[in-house]
Amino acid sequence: MAAIVCLLIQLYMLVIFARIIMTWVAGASPPTPGTAYAQIHDLLAKATEPVLGPVRGMLPPVRMGGMGLDLSPIVVILALILLSRFICG
Numbered sequence: 550m551a552a553i554v555c556l557l558i559q560l561y562m563l564v565i566f567a568r569i570i571m572t573w574v575a576g577a578s579p580p581t582p583g584t585a586y587a588q589i590h591d592l593l594a595k596a597t598e599p600v601l602g603p604v605r606g607m608l609p610p611v612r613m614g615g616m617g618l619d620l621s622p623i624v625v626i627l628a629l630i631l632l633s634r635f636i637c638g
Contacts, residue, residue: 555637558629565622568593600625
């Protein structure tokens with residue numbers, strides 16, 4: 550059972566990393582609706598937003614010049630790493 554949980558934690562971290570990379574690639578502009586890229590972006594957002602959203606609500610973005618750095622993925626990944634070390638050893 551613990552092996553399955555460990556695998557799910559690792560997969561979820563990969564999904565978060567994929568969302569981070571897609572956000573960097575897309576930049577400030579949203580993906581063009583109807584494209585495969587937009588569908589993947591929406592799927593990743595639906596999978597990660599239930600976890601990242603509440604953390605983002607508690608942790609304001611760090612201002613960097615004219616933009617803000619969202620720290621919620623970093624916090625969630627660190628929490629998942631700690632959880633993984635506790636469960637998986």
